[in-house]
Amino acid sequence: MASSPPNDISIKTKKKASYVWSGTVRITQHEKIAKDTYHIRLECPTIASSAVPGQFVMMRLPGRESPLLGRPLALHDTVRHGGEATASEIDIVYIALGRMTRILSNFQPGDSIEVWGPLGNGFPPCQVPNLVLVSGGIGYTPFLAVTKEALKRCSYGRTSRETRVEKVVLCHGVRSSEYLPDLTPFSLAGAEVLISSEDGTVGQRGLVTEMLPEVLDRYQPNSACVFCCGPEAMMRVVAEMCALRGVPCFVSLETPMACGMGICFSCVARLRETNDANSEAWDFHRVCVEGPVFDASRVLFD
Amino acid sequence: MDLSVTIGKTCFPNPIMVASGTFGYAREMEGVLDVKRLGAIVPKTITLHPRKGNLPPRTVETSAGLLNSIGLDNDGIDAFLAKHMPYLAKIGVPIVVSIAGKTVAEFAELAARLDGHPGIAALELNISCPNVSGGVDFGADAEMCRRVVRAVRDRTKFTIFVKLTPNVTDIAQIGLAAEEGGADALTAINTCLGMAVDWRGRQPRLGNVLGGLSGPAIKPIALRCVYQLAKSVNIPVIGVGGVASVDDCMEFFVVGASAVQIGTASFYRPTAVIDILDQLPAALQAVGAERLSDVVGTLRLPQGAGQAACGGSLAAEPVEHGDQTHPKCSR
Numbered sequence: 019m020a021s022s023p024p025n026d027i028s029i030k031t032k033k034k035a036s037y038v039w040s041g042t043v044r045i046t047q048h049e050k051i052a053k054d055t056y057h058i059r060l061e062c063p064t065i066a067s068s069a070v071p072g073q074f075v076m077m078r079l080p081g082r083e084s085p086l087l088g089r090p091l092a093l094h095d096t097v098r099h100g101g102e103a104t105a106s107e108i109d110i111v112y113i114a115l116g117r118m119t120r121i122l123s124n125f126q127p128g129d130s131i132e133v134w135g136p137l138g139n140g141f142p143p144c145q146v147p148n149l150v151l152v153s154g155g156i157g158y159t160p161f162l163a164v165t166k167e168a169l170k171r172c173s174y175g176r177t178s179r180e181t182r183v184e185k186v187v188l189c190h191g192v193r194s195s196e197y198l199p200d201l202t203p204f205s206l207a208g209a210e211v212l213i214s215s216e217d218g219t220v221g222q223r224g225l226v227t228e229m230l231p232e233v234l235d236r237y238q239p240n241s242a243c244v245f246c247c248g249p250e251a252m253m254r255v256v257a258e259m260c261a262l263r264g265v266p267c268f269v270s271l272e273t274p275m276a277c278g279m280g281i282c283f284s285c286v287a288r289l290r291e292t293n294d295a296n297s298e299a300w301d302f303h304r305v306c307v308e309g310p311v312f313d314a315s316r317v318l319f320d
Numbered sequence: 321m322d323l324s325v326t327i328g329k330t331c332f333p334n335p336i337m338v339a340s341g342t343f344g345y346a347r348e349m350e351g352v353l354d355v356k357r358l359g360a361i362v363p364k365t366i367t368l369h370p371r372k373g374n375l376p377p378r379t380v381e382t383s384a385g386l387l388n389s390i391g392l393d394n395d396g397i398d399a400f401l402a403k404h405m406p407y408l409a410k411i412g413v414p415i416v417v418s419i420a421g422k423t424v425a426e427f428a429e430l431a432a433r434l435d436g437h438p439g440i441a442a443l444e445l446n447i448s449c450p451n452v453s454g455g456v457d458f459g460a461d462a463e464m465c466r467r468v469v470r471a472v473r474d475r476t477k478f479t480i481f482v483k484l485t486p487n488v489t490d491i492a493q494i495g496l497a498a499e500e501g502g503a504d505a506l507t508a509i510n511t512c513l514g515m516a517v518d519w520r521g522r523q524p525r526l527g528n529v530l531g532g533l534s535g536p537a538i539k540p541i542a543l544r545c546v547y548q549l550a551k552s553v554n555i556p557v558i559g560v561g562g563v564a565s566v567d568d569c570m571e572f573f574v575v576g577a578s579a580v581q582i583g584t585a586s587f588y589r590p591t592a593v594i595d596i597l598d599q600l601p602a603a604l605q606a607v608g609a610e611r612l613s614d615v616v617g618t619l620r621l622p623q624g625a626g627q628a629a630c631g632g633s634l635a636a637e638p639v640e641h642g643d644q645t646h647p648k649c650s651r
Contacts, residue, residue, distance in 0.1 A: 036351050078588060086535055086536070132589070274376070276388075276587045281342060282342065282379065283390045284390065285378075302376075
């Protein structure tokens with residue numbers, strides 16, 4: 019009994035392109051926070067003061083032609099120092115898996131890196147009382163800013179983004195405990211944090227999708243909303259669970275990108291042309307400018 | 321310094337253009353840089369009918385390069401004219417509309433539909449896309465090239481650029497055919513056909529298996545092609561392929577390019593095209609040039625090097641008939 023989710027929250031489609039800052043910035047902090055997982059802080063006031071949760075930046079190693087391209091990395095949080103009217107730094111959390119991120123992991127505070135952003139649409143401000151965040155692996159990174167905005171601990175962007183959230187639950191799945199970073203910032207911001215691990219070394223043993231039904235069953239469908247980010251297989255299952263219950267679900271897609279600005283047409287995902295779950299009509303859409311956050315009911319997962 | 325350059329019937333305010341397929345429909349970049357300063361905008365290639373494009377992954381990074389198989393993803397000419405052309409026309413920069421057809425008739429129809437459309441400065445015939453079936457046929461065969469250019473010439477008063485593929489034995493022969501067909505300029509080069517493989521998974525890295533290589537990795541090939549073309553034809557050549565700095569531009573001018581297009585560099589340095597434009601006057605002044613044409617085609621060859629360098633240098637052995645094939649080559 020699939021029902022299409024209510025359109026409580028709509029993502030505005032792109033109108034005029036918003037300002038994208040690009041340049042070379044200084045790394046002010048860089049530390050390892052879990053296996054292969056790094057937290058990096060960059061001094062870039064223009065991006066920090068305008069970025070909203072769920073947006074991303076492109077980061078590129080300066081002065082080299084290999085690796086040639088930038089890499090898309092989600093905004094983890096922005097940093098506003100005492101006395102500053104707006105945020106001046108951004109935090110990024112990344113996993114060193116590929117060539118670029120492995121080289122990046124050796125960069126030190128004081129080193130420079132090329133950055134452009136903020137990019138993409140970001141998560142919509144949630145208009146229901148219960149926000150459930152579902153992440154797998156490195157997919158949790160956008161959710162700290164989401165949590166702090168939802169629970170009014172922090173504001174992001176240049177214009178006010180009102181939310182009506184009263185409770186945030188983070189359901190985070192990892193392969194094993196060594197991949198689990200310190201999630202205290204989520205608890206401090208007021209979120210309930212639930213952990214699962216595939217090998218049972220931390221939290222509930224199993225996949226994050228196995229503990230989700232219990233959480234979703236706490237709420238009336240029209241009082242909850244799910245934001246999801248992680249491996250595509252996980253997002254597909256989460257999207258199906260939400261569709262069955264009539265809970266709105268937004269997924270942040272990760273596709274290989276070359277530019278991040280909508281000019282190369284690499285990062286496409288298949289989207290239904292309408293919200294009708296029975297509709298067959300689809301087209302490729304650019305994740306970088308139309309996403310990375312999409313209403314899950316529109317996404318045709320592979 | 322006056323940087324303007326006239327190609328065909330069109331005067332371009334400066335020789336720094338953005339290459340088709342690497343700048344979207346320009347609107348995407350209005351938040352990134354001042355699009356009004358560009359020498360020309362070549363929007364993403366349009367076709368008669370909408371095309372979904374190829375399956376992802378559509379791009380793979382390679383050493384100093386980018387391999388792509390986008391597959392001319394576009395919504396067709398009707399959507400282009402309705403959705404994108406009004407914005408493009410308002411920018412105030414010459415708009416060069418890139419078109420691709422499967423047949424001579426399709427190219428001709430596209431040209432006829434666009435002819436006289438306000439805001440368009442020129443057409444660029446994409447007869448060199450390696451990522452669609454039949455995409456390079458017109459660019460790989462001199463007679464077909466001549467026919468398709470002639471058909472477009474008969475249907476449009478616009479300036480015509482013909483974008484050539486490097487994936488041929490003798491690019492000069494194709495360039496001459498385009499000129500005979502009525503081209504006002506040649507754009508060289510489109511991407512070089514390539515491949516990337518995940519050997520452990522026994523899989524191609526691109527959804528469409530083969531793709532086109534761009535970026536710094538192909539600059540030597542592009543320079544060679546521009547050099548060979550400029551020696552052979554009497555129409556301007558627009559250099560494209562791995563241009564990422566003002567020095568790259570100067571290299572293309574010196575081997576004979578009248579203008580350049582910036583492509584992949586915009587992907588990894590969003591303001592590359594503006595940075596280059598800012599640095600161009602000083603680079604020209606530094607060599608005593610008062611205008612761009614003072615440096616175009618000023619390559620000095622070592623004594624006796626002309627003939628061999630003119631031939632189809634893709635061949636492993638020196639080309640013996642270079643002079644007959646390209647009359648302008650003899651030195």
